[in-house]
Amino acid sequence: MSVLDTGDATLAAVTPTGRTRGGGGLGRYLVIRFLLIIPTVFILVTLVFLLMRSTGDPITAAQGGRLPPEQLAERIHAAGYDRPLLVQYGDYLGGLLRGDFGTTLSDNRPVTEVLVTYGTATLELAVYALIVAFLVGIPLGMLAAYLRDRVGDAVLRVFAILCYATPVFFAGLLLKLVFAIKLGVLPVSGRASTGTELDLQLQDGSTGIYLIDAIRLGDPAAVVDVLQHAVLPAVALGLLTAGIFLRLVRTNVIGTLGTEYVDAARSRGVSEYRLVRRHAYRPALIPIITVIGLQIALLLGGAVLTETTFEWKGLGFQLAQYLTARDFVAVQGIVALLAVIVAVTNFIVDVLAALIDPRVRY
Amino acid sequence: MAASSTGAVAAQPTTSGRRRTWRDLPVVHQLRQSVGVQRGMLVAGLVLTGIFVAVALLAPLIAPYRWAQREADGRAFDTLSPPGGGHLLGTTQGGYDVLSRVLWGAQTALETMIVAVVLSIFVGVALGLVSGYVGGWLDRVLVVVGDAIYAFPTLLLAIVVSIAISGGQSSKWGGILAAAFSITVVYIPQYFRVIRSETVRIKAEAYVESAKVVGASTSRIMFRHVLRNATRTLPLIFTLNASEALLTLAGLGFLGFGIEPNSAAEWGYDLNRAVGDVTSGVWWTGLFPGLAIVLSVLGVTLVGESMNDLADPRLRGRRAVSAASGTVAATSVVPTGTLDTAGLETPSRDADEGFDR
Numbered sequence: 099m100s101v102l103d104t105g106d107a108t109l110a111a112v113t114p115t116g117r118t119r120g121g122g123g124l125g126r127y128l129v130i131r132f133l134l135i136i137p138t139v140f141i142l143v144t145l146v147f148l149l150m151r152s153t154g155d156p157i158t159a160a161q162g163g164r165l166p167p168e169q170l171a172e173r174i175h176a177a178g179y180d181r182p183l184l185v186q187y188g189d190y191l192g193g194l195l196r197g198d199f200g201t202t203l204s205d206n207r208p209v210t211e212v213l214v215t216y217g218t219a220t221l222e223l224a225v226y227a228l229i230v231a232f233l234v235g236i237p238l239g240m241l242a243a244y245l246r247d248r249v250g251d252a253v254l255r256v257f258a259i260l261c262y263a264t265p266v267f268f269a270g271l272l273l274k275l276v277f278a279i280k281l282g283v284l285p286v287s288g289r290a291s292t293g294t295e296l297d298l299q300l301q302d303g304s305t306g307i308y309l310i311d312a313i314r315l316g317d318p319a320a321v322v323d324v325l326q327h328a329v330l331p332a333v334a335l336g337l338l339t340a341g342i343f344l345r346l347v348r349t350n351v352i353g354t355l356g357t358e359y360v361d362a363a364r365s366r367g368v369s370e371y372r373l374v375r376r377h378a379y380r381p382a383l384i385p386i387i388t389v390i391g392l393q394i395a396l397l398l399g400g401a402v403l404t405e406t407t408f409e410w411k412g413l414g415f416q417l418a419q420y421l422t423a424r425d426f427v428a429v430q431g432i433v434a435l436l437a438v439i440v441a442v443t444n445f446i447v448d449v450l451a452a453l454i455d456p457r458v459r460y
Numbered sequence: 461m462a463a464s465s466t467g468a469v470a471a472q473p474t475t476s477g478r479r480r481t482w483r484d485l486p487v488v489h490q491l492r493q494s495v496g497v498q499r500g501m502l503v504a505g506l507v508l509t510g511i512f513v514a515v516a517l518l519a520p521l522i523a524p525y526r527w528a529q530r531e532a533d534g535r536a537f538d539t540l541s542p543p544g545g546g547h548l549l550g551t552t553q554g555g556y557d558v559l560s561r562v563l564w565g566a567q568t569a570l571e572t573m574i575v576a577v578v579l580s581i582f583v584g585v586a587l588g589l590v591s592g593y594v595g596g597w598l599d600r601v602l603v604v605v606g607d608a609i610y611a612f613p614t615l616l617l618a619i620v621v622s623i624a625i626s627g628g629q630s631s632k633w634g635g636i637l638a639a640a641f642s643i644t645v646v647y648i649p650q651y652f653r654v655i656r657s658e659t660v661r662i663k664a665e666a667y668v669e670s671a672k673v674v675g676a677s678t679s680r681i682m683f684r685h686v687l688r689n690a691t692r693t694l695p696l697i698f699t700l701n702a703s704e705a706l707l708t709l710a711g712l713g714f715l716g717f718g719i720e721p722n723s724a725a726e727w728g729y730d731l732n733r734a735v736g737d738v739t740s741g742v743w744w745t746g747l748f749p750g751l752a753i754v755l756s757v758l759g760v761t762l763v764g765e766s767m768n769d770l771a772d773p774r775l776r777g778r779r780a781v782s783a784a785s786g787t788v789a790a791t792s793v794v795p796t797g798t799l800d801t802a803g804l805e806t807p808s809r810d811a812d813e814g815f816d817r
Contacts, residue, residue, distance in 0.1 A: 134604075141608040149624040252497040259765060263757035265707055267714050267731055268750035275738050275746075286739055399613030403711055407735060418715055421619065429623070433616050440611050 124452060131448050135441045142437035146430055147190055155179035156203060156426040199431035204423040209431030212416060217435075218306030219289060219412030223335065223405065224397050226328050230336025231343050231393075238340075239347025244374050246352055254344065261341025266400045270334040270407035277330060285327050287409040294323045335404040339393050346389055350382035388451045394443040398436050490770045502766035508759025516570035519563045524548075527564035527725035530555040543744050550744040552730070553737060554721075558744060562752050564725035568636065569706055569756060575640035576647070576705040577698060583644065584651025589690070591652065592659025593682050603656070606649035614704070615711045618642035622717045635719030635726075639712055643705045650697055658690035696771060699764030703757045710753050727753050 150156075157174050165173070174180050178189070193200065199209035242254040278286040285291070289308055290298065297320060298304060298311045305311055309328075312320040354360065355378045363377050364370075402414030409415065413432055420428040491502060515522070530537055537557060543550040549558040591602045609617065621642035662668060663686065671681050713719065713728025721729055727749040734746030 137604050138608040138611065141605055142612055145609070146620055149620045152624045247497055249497070252501065255501070255765075256762075259758060259761050260754070263703065263707075263761055264754050265710050265714070265728070265731075265750070267711075267728075267735070268746070268753060271731065271735060271738055271746045271750060275743055279738060279741055395611055395613045399615040399711075402613075402615060403714060406715065421715060421717065426623065429620075433620060436616060437612060440613070441608075444611055 127452055128449060131445060135445050138441045139438055143191070143194065143434050146433050146437070147187060150426050150430050151183060159424045159426055194434065199434065200427045202420065202425055202428040204420065204425040204428070209428055212428065213413070213431065213435050215306065216411065216413045216416045219410060220401050220405070220414060222307045222309065223331055223401055223410055223412055226332035227335035227339060227397060230332050231339035234336065235340040235343025236347050239344040240351055240374050240379055242344065242348040243351035243355060243378070244370070255348070258341040258344040261337045266334050266338050266403045267407045269337060270330065270404060273330045273334055284330055288327055289410055290324050290327050294320045331404050331408040331410050334407070335397065335400050338400050339397060342393060343386070346386050347382065350385050351378045354378040354381050384451060388447060390447060395440050398440065490767050493770050498766055498769060501762050505759050505762025505766060508755055509763055512566055512756040512759055513570060515563055516566040519567045523560045523563040525557045525560040527561050528722045529557065529560065549748050552733060552745045554733070558748050561725040561730055562727070562748050565727045565730070565749060565752060566756070568719065568724045568726050569709060572636050572639050572643070572709045573702050573705045575636060576643035577702050579640060579644040580647040580651055580701065581694065581698065584648040585655050587648065588652040588655025589659055589682055589687055592656040593663060593686060602652070606652050609646070610649040610653070614646045614708055617646050618708050618712055619715065619717055621645050622712055635723060639709045639719070642712065643708050646708065647701050647704070650701065654693055654697060655690050658693070659686050662686050662689050693771070696764060696768050699760055699767060703760040703764065706753065706757050706760070
């Protein structure tokens with residue numbers, strides 16, 4: 099609290115509050131961090147299982163009212179949903195350990211197959227969106243930090259908040275309206291035109307990532323087609339994250355711009371551009387990398403809505419379909435997989451942060 | 461009013477014994493503390509939020525029709541009629557009046573927001589206080605569980621909770637409660653996290669020690685000494701969470717897991733219906749509910765964001781530093797976690813903190 103009295107001088111002294119407690123090195127940290135994935139995944143999977151079963155069995159949810167009661171009971175018995183919940187839970191966990199996520203009720207496919215088929219599409223969308231987020235968020239964040247408390251800063255910050263305040267499906271709707279309907283320059287929905295899509299899927303050993311497939315096909319028209327379809331979904335989803343990156347970069351660059359070494363560099367006559375671009379930006383990157391881990395969760399949530407808006411046939415689109423069909427086995431499988439992805443990404447991000455910044459380890 | 465008296469307050473020494481007045485109320489205090497652009501953003505946020513709340517409260521008076529009304533004077537509304545004429549913002553495919561649904565939608569949004577935020581504050585604060593004060597294995601378990609939930613995509617969790625509560629469809633209050641409960645489960649970890657870390661910090665303070673020596677009971681220490689001092693960051697999380705609650709409600713509605721269209725007006729559901737209209741060039745069914753979401757979230761977020769900046773000495777406008785009075789919250793609260801230059805306070809690592817302790 100006394101920090102305030104000294105005003106600007108202390109503003110400059112943003113001292114790192116290192117958490118070095120002696121003992122233990124990078125190795126110990128990595129092991130502990132890795133072991134922490136297990137309870138996280140376990141808790142999430144358990145939570146999802148219990149919540150999904152609290153209203154009843156999946157077959158009644160999917161077929162209830164459409165089948166005569168005897169037939170319904172028979173199917174429930176055949177699927178084993180009349181056993182005690184604890185036994186079912188044990189079964190479910192055992193299945194997960196073997197990589198078996200169950201079989202969907204509505205189209206009778208193994209959930210694992212659904213995950214593999216549609217997961218790549220979601221991955222492709224997420225990567226595009228991250229690229230958009232980096233390209234928009236980071237330079238604008240540096241600019242906002244440089245223009246701190248001036249009109250430009252206010253405009254950029256309102257832009258960042260707008261990015262966050264606009265639901266992706268509304269952003270997608272506006273983008274569609276302007277670029278696909280009014281201007282007619284970009285396709286309305288889907289991942290590629292029907293013809294291209296067929297070519298890509300019939301290709302030997304297709305990866306499911308359309309851009310890679312199109313490049314391997316060697317057809318420039320297909321590459322352009324795939325990219326054109328990706329622009330609007332990527333921008334809609336990317337802007338959501340871009341707003342957060344902008345804020346993050348701004349906050350952290352403001353912090354580093356106040357440090358002594360930046361003042362020292364300025365006194366040596368380093369240009370303002372270089373100060374922001376090199377001296378202040380690089381150290382500010384560490385917290386940004388850490389927060390990206392949390393953005394993966396946001397990105398996956400946003401992907402569900404973006405894919406639904408643009409009929410981008412990925413996991414999110416499929417999830418929405420299964421939700422409508424009340425196919426809760428499929429929903430449970432997809433949600434469980436996403437939980438694992440989030441936990442693993444957070445681990446990777448933490449490891450990266452530990453490798454970059456020794457203060458993180460303890 | 462606030463502007464003219466700022467100087468006078470700054471001149472006063474701010475001792476801890478000073479009487480608390482209306483000027484120390486959360487929003488009023490920040491308004492007086494702010495300057496320039498920051499004050500502009502805070503005021504803009506307060507105005508937008510004020511309009512949102514006013515519309516929500518006055519919807520029965522200002523909306524031309526009921527939310528589920530499709531006819532007046534025995535004549536059915538035209539479907540998809542463009543804005544203007546009898547329907548200021550046009551009508552939808554199903555023959556609803558867009559303006560009425562947008563106005564009534566504010567009411568649904570406000571109700572959900574209040575229920576969700578109040579519930580998560582109560583549960584989150586109670587858990588955080590107990591966890592932080594008692595410590596031990598209870599604390600470790602709660603921290604790990606809280607972190608696991610916190611890392612999960614909120615929308616997906618909200619979907620699962622909504623299925624558990626209502627099977628995914630319901631009446632007005634059933635839908636509002638389902639949405640609010642889903643949002644609550646998602647946001648409890650945030651309140652829990654903040655209150656817990658504050659409690660852990662305060663527990664070590666000398667005045668808690670002396671209270672113990674004097675012989676105060678555990679509950680008295682927890683509620684009188686710890687809780688009172690741990691709640692200073694609550695208004696910040698409150699506003700930031702309120703905006704996330706609005707977005708989650710809209711997301712649930714968009715996926716068809718919100719409130720049935722006949723039970724209440726809901727912006728997300730209306731946008732879901734509008735996605736198909738866009739292809740045929742119909743813009744008014746989607747634009748207006750969408751703008752309603754954006755403006756209300758923008759308003760609440762601007763208030764939260766400004767308060768967050770004002771609470772953080774590094775982000776507060778420089779002139780405001782010398783004029784600053786009274787309490788300064790050390791914790792910065794941002795929707796994505798606490799971000800400081802050292803980058804050591806990011807949520808993902810709190811699990812390790814609990815583990816290590």
